[in-house]
Amino acid sequence: MVCKEELIFYISEQISIEGSTIEIVLDSEMDFLESKNLFSEHPNIEPTEPIYIDNNELIQFIAADTKLNVSLISDVLDKEMEYLEQLGIAQPF
Secondary structure, three states: OOOHHHHHHHHHHHHOOOHHHHHHHHHHHHHHHHHOOOOOOOOOOOOOOOOOOOHHHHHHHHHHHHOOOHHHHHHHHHHHHHHHHHOOOOOOO
């Protein structure tokens, strides 16, 4: 399980963006995942297969939802993935 506050702190330290902006991006990302039925309300249930997400579709969804700059959104998501990879939770494809 990922601690959201630690993730936000990590991203803000890496790319000097305010935590509140990062939280907006991450919350919109969760909305996207929920809209695709890729998020479970039961955090202890592990997916049986890898989940693949179209990064461009995700970025466009967040941009439309938040009105934030696409480059900023991409930077936040890149650092989120880096953090998750360091924890062994995610793998690049």
